[in-house]
Each structure stands twice: as structure tokens, then as C-alpha cells.
Amino acid sequence: MDAPAYEPLMRRALELARQGWGRTHPNPMVGALIVEDGRVVAEGFHAKAGQPHAEAMALINLGRRPKPGALMVVTLEPCSTQGRTGACTEKIIKAGISKLVVGATDPNPAHAGKGFSILRVAGVDVVAGVLERECEDLNSVFNHWIQRQTPLLAGKIAVSADGFCARKTGARDVTGALAHADVHKWRACFPAIAVGSGTALTDNPALTVRLNQVPEYSPRARFVFDRKLRVFQNPSLCLLSDGFREHTVIVTDTAAPKDAEQRCAALGVQCWRLDKNHFFEDFRAHCAAQEITGVYCEGGPALLKALLEQKQLDYFFRYTSPEPFGENGAAKLNLNTLHFKNEITEKFGSDTLQRGKIFY
Ligand SMILES: NC(=O)c1ccc[n+]([C@@H]2O[C@H](COP(=O)([O-])OP(=O)(O)OC[C@H]3O[C@@H](n4cnc5c(N)ncnc54)[C@H](OP(=O)(O)O)[C@@H]3O)[C@@H](O)[C@H]2O)c1
Ligand SMILES: [Zn+2]
Known part of the structure; x- marks a missing residue:
């Protein structure tokens, strides 16, 4: 599938992200979902700083190992540094996700694209930039803060x-x-x-x-x-x-x-x-x-x-x-x-x- 085919799934991930509207500061709002055999089997969003990231929540909500070939759709590039809750890139690789579809690239210039590289090296097929503008627009406050402090x-x-x-x-x-x-x-x-x-x-x-x-x-x-x-x-x-x-x-x-x-x-x-x-x-x-x-x-x-x-x-x-x-x-x-x-x-x-x- 090419990027536009993933837009309906990304719209759903955006809806999930908005469930954290205004409550994630200083973190971004992020939504994620897992698809197996063309069906959404789990969803997650980042609810509050210090709580699991959206990708981790989707995996927790799935409650089991994703099936081989599983796809994850997420509104923002997964984090690749440890942070408070551990790097999401590691969790995605460990879970055996085969393909990752992402909306916006990490706005932090020190991290931008790093998550993609780590995932690709580990063999995950990454499609970036799906509904990129909408995904960026969701986090105007976070994007500005993280780039300029x-x-x-x-x-x-x-x-x-x-x-x-x-x-x-x-x-x-x-x-x-x-x-x-x-x-x-x-x-x-x-x-x-x-x-x-x-x-x-x-x-x-x-x-x-x-x-x-x-x-x-x-x-x-x-x-x-x-x-x-x-x-x-x-x-x-x-x-x-x-x-x-x-x-x-x-x-x-x-x-x-x-x-x-x-x-x-x-x-x-x-x-x-x-x-x-x-x-x-x-x-x-x-x-x-x-x-x-x-x-x-x-x-x-x-x-x-x-x-x-x-x-x-x-x-x-x-x-x-x-x-x-x-x-x-x-x-x-x-x-x-x-x-x-x-x-x-x-x-x-x-x-x-x-x-x-x-x-x-
Ligand atoms: N349509 C709208 O969206 C909207 C929104 C808000 C208000 N309004 C209307 O606007 C009117 C009030 O407007 P306003 O212009 O008088 O009030 P304002 O912009 O709310 O307040 C002006 C005051 O802010 C203070 N201020 C503090 N630091 C400042 C700074 N660095 N630079 C400039 N000012 C600073 C100044 O008092 P000091 O010099 O004493 O500090 C100044 O007199 C009301 O009629 C209200 O209904 C409309
Ligand atoms: Zn993360």
C-alpha cells in the first residue's frame, strides 16, 4: 500500500491522540493503533506525562504479542531515547511489529529521523509522512517548546x-x-x-x-x-x-x-x-x-x-x-x-x- 491508503487509519490515530487534548504537557499528544490482517486490534494514546506513550499503550491494550506481519500506525515518530518510560523504538522491535506508519517526524532536531533509522536497521518497514501536516498541527505547543525551550x-x-x-x-x-x-x-x-x-x-x-x-x-x-x-x-x-x-x-x-x-x-x-x-x-x-x-x-x-x-x-x-x-x-x-x-x-x-x- 502507498502512503494515502493509510490515511483513514491515521485519522483514527489522530482521534485517539486528541483524547489527551491539553493534558500531556510538556509532552506531545500522540495516538497509535495496531492492525492485524486488515483489522484494528488495539488502540492507545498518551494520556499524561509520566504515563506510557501511545505505542506502549496500544501494545499493553493488545495484551498479547502481535501476530507476525502486524502493522502499527502512530501520529508521531517513536521516541528512541530512554526518557521516563523507556524508548518506544525498542518496544516496537521487541514486539515484532513488521511495519510502522508514521504521521509527523520528531520535531526535536536532535532526534528527528533517529527513530526511523533504528527501526529500519532492525528490519521494520517504515512509511513516514502520512497526514503529516495534520499530525504536526496537533502539537503546535509541544513542537515550539521542544525546538526552542x-x-x-x-x-x-x-x-x-x-x-x-x-x-x-x-x-x-x-x-x-x-x-x-x-x-x-x-x-x-x-x-x-x-x-x-x-x-x-x-x-x-x-x-x-x-x-x-x-x-x-x-x-x-x-x-x-x-x-x-x-x-x-x-x-x-x-x-x-x-x-x-x-x-x-x-x-x-x-x-x-x-x-x-x-x-x-x-x-x-x-x-x-x-x-x-x-x-x-x-x-x-x-x-x-x-x-x-x-x-x-x-x-x-x-x-x-x-x-x-x-x-x-x-x-x-x-x-x-x-x-x-x-x-x-x-x-x-x-x-x-x-x-x-x-x-x-x-x-x-x-x-x-x-x-x-x-x-x-
Ligand atoms: N474581541 C476580543 O477578542 C476581545 C478580547 C479581549 C478584550 N476585548 C475588549 O477589549 C477591551 C479592553 O482592551 P484594552 O486594550 O483596554 O485591554 P488589554 O489589552 O486587556 O489591557 C491593556 C493593559 O495591559 C497592560 N499591560 C501590561 N503589560 C503590558 C505591556 N507590556 N504592553 C502593553 N500593555 C501592557 C497595560 O496596563 P499597564 O500599563 O498598567 O500595565 C494596558 O493598559 C474591552 O472592551 C474588552 O471587551 C475584546
Ligand atoms: Zn515513546
Whole structure:
């Protein structure tokens, strides 16, 4: 069989990988399945860092030695270094898998292609690059982290047809329910979410993940960029007072009042005091030190403008509604200079999402 014939199996492996959506950091999401005599006999996915990799899970779930001639389909090149759970290349060879079909190559330049070589030398027939783009897209956060050891900073904004981010009335409905639900899916994907102080004060967002059939939860960190500690004007804001407030981090700088840390502690929230002259660089360094591999920056326009101007955003999500706000529009963000690398377009009702890596 040639590569396209394996696409339906790889689509299933991608579905399996997505079962670990947002829960595998700092590891990637990976799905795998085993096929014998043309039939899928076992499936697996990576559920959480420290737990078995997808290939190992598929073998565990099979519960016996695969039949001679068995095929394994996996969304990412198997790891070839020991790691926490042992190299998957070894497990595949030991199990006697004859053929391996892979989606994406290991994004870590130090490992890329190594797994393939080891398997080929051991006599496994390897077909690589099946639905490669989809498999790579699944792990944008991991790919960026593993290549650069700095978080993927992603901006998100919803704009009207004429480019407004808000209405003068204060109503928050720039896009419809389906686009809102998609935002929650992406919140779940990232280990942290960020907003500027303007948005925290105007919209009073909870920045929690609210998905069907999953109890509401907070990402590891909810960042509020607030150099002048303006959010303390309103201690009843969700971010300062709800049950997840220990996840809230007020991000301020070296020019902020001396008692910033004390004021944060009094409310039960965290405080990061960053270098005033290297603010976003220092933010990245703080995230990296805590293995926060990606941050979903939900605006508002002033924060995103600063991040874009300083070329600090790596990725962008732009939801556009077909409705112009005209005279009712407020808060414009100029995105004319925003260019995507490998843009992906999706429709949510009448709203359109364009997302992708930013090309500066
Ligand atoms: N359509 C959407 O998707 C969307 C999303 C979010 C918000 N909104 C709307 O946007 C409006 C609020 O927008 P906004 O622009 O006023 O608020 P914002 O971008 O959320 O917050 C702006 C504030 O962030 C602080 N900040 C901290 N560090 C910064 C840095 N390095 N560079 C720049 N700013 C930094 C600044 O205050 P300091 O100087 O005091 O630090 C600045 O005033 C609301 O109407 C809200 O509804 C729309
Ligand atoms: Zn592995």
C-alpha cells in the first residue's frame, strides 16, 4: 500500500491522540493503533506525562504479542531515547511489529529521523509522512517548546467585519456560540491563559475551561498583565476572588510598587515581577523555568498590539464575524501586517477562524 491508503487509519490515530487534548504537557499528544490482517486490534494514546506513550499503550491494550506481519500506525515518530518510560523504538522491535506508519517526524532536531533509522536497521518497514501536516498541527505547543525551550505565545482576538474588538455598549458578543465553544477548546489545549488588565477590568473573565461534560477547571496559570496593579481597584473580579485564584498570576514589573507581592499574597494570588526593560523576554524565561510550554493570550487589543510590535507572538487565532459594528464599534486592533505561515481556516457558524504561525 502507498502512503494515502493509510490515511483513514491515521485519522483514527489522530482521534485517539486528541483524547489527551491539553493534558500531556510538556509532552506531545500522540495516538497509535495496531492492525492485524486488515483489522484494528488495539488502540492507545498518551494520556499524561509520566504515563506510557501511545505505542506502549496500544501494545499493553493488545495484551498479547502481535501476530507476525502486524502493522502499527502512530501520529508521531517513536521516541528512541530512554526518557521516563523507556524508548518506544525498542518496544516496537521487541514486539515484532513488521511495519510502522508514521504521521509527523520528531520535531526535536536532535532526534528527528533517529527513530526511523533504528527501526529500519532492525528490519521494520517504515512509511513516514502520512497526514503529516495534520499530525504536526496537533502539537503546535509541544513542537515550539521542544525546538526552542520557550513557550509558544499565541494571540487570540475576535473582530467584527470592520475590525472592531468590542462594542461601545460593552456587550461581549463579537462572535457567536460556536466560535465561543472553539475558544474553550483552545483554552483547554494551552497550559496557561493571559489577558491584559484592561480586559480583566472591563470583561471580568473567569479564564476557566468550560467544555461539555467536563467540570469547569482552571488552566495551570491565569496571567493578568498589569504593570500598574490596576486590577486591585476591584478585588471582587473573578480572577482575584474565585475558587481558582491560586492559579492567577499578576504579571507586573520592576517599577511597580514595593508592596505588589504582599497585596497579591493578601488576595491569595501569585505575583511575577519582571524586568521592566526586557518584559516579555523575562516573561518567557519565567514560563520556561516552570515548564509552561504555551500561553493563550486572549487580548485585549492593547496587550496584543504590544506583543505583536515586539514580535513576541508566535501564533495567532483571528475569529472574524460577518457583521460590521460601524458606529457602535470600539477598540480596534490593526492586523493588516499579520501574515500567517501555513494558515488554517475554519468556519464556526457564520464566523471564520484563521489561525497559524505568525510570519514577521
Ligand atoms: N474581541 C476580543 O477578542 C476581545 C478580547 C479581549 C478584550 N476585548 C475588549 O477589549 C477591551 C479592553 O482592551 P484594552 O486594550 O483596554 O485591554 P488589554 O489589552 O486587556 O489591557 C491593556 C493593559 O495591559 C497592560 N499591560 C501590561 N503589560 C503590558 C505591556 N507590556 N504592553 C502593553 N500593555 C501592557 C497595560 O496596563 P499597564 O500599563 O498598567 O500595565 C494596558 O493598559 C474591552 O472592551 C474588552 O471587551 C475584546
Ligand atoms: Zn515513546
